[in-house]
Amino acid sequence: MSNTNSENVAELEAELERIRAQVSTLEQLLEVHEETALVQAQKLERALQDLQEQSSERERLQEELIRRQAAALIELSTPLIPITDTVVVMPLIGPVDTQRAQQVLETMLQGVGQHGPSMVILDITGVAVVDTHIADLLLRAAHAVRLLGTQIMLTGLRPEVAAMLVSLDVDLHDIITHSTLQKGIATALAHK
Helix, strand or coil: CCCHHHHHHHHHHHEEEEEHHHHHHHHHHHHHHHHHHHHHHHHHHHHHHHHHHHHHHHHHHHHHHHHHHHHHHHHHCCCECCCCCCEEEEEEECCCHHHHHHHHHHHHHHHHHHHHHCEEEEEEEEEHHHHHHHHHHHHHHHHHHCCCEEEEECCCCCCHHHHHHHHCCCCCCCCCEEECCCCCCCCHHHCC
């Protein structure tokens, strides 16, 4: 029996040794997987950080593009077009708010300074609503260009616009007016 017990003990010790070897192998595999998982987590964290940086840069570039497009749109919405050496035309189309009115005035003054015309034609044919913004713009523009030695002409006056200017009590006595741009240009060229 002692032989059998010894054999059993030896078998158990051998089995225990195999289990310890398997546990050791599993611990090594677990350590490798933990290291791999840590490396993968670090890579994912870096990739996420890169994506966030790219997203921030994309947003910044998009905001810059929108700002530039807005500036270009403002510039294009207030063109000053020389038609002769002495006459320039500024056609206005669409609504005129405070910011656009300021842009119109600045563009007009820069154009008068740059081109030195004797006449600026401000055409409001494309302005659907004439309100206090437009009236104020007209008066400020007329006063400013007169200070620079240039005369201003207002064209595109439809009957409803004329009625609105009268109801707003706008004094246009220093401004030449015409119902159409065509008549205004003809008058400006005749005064040449």
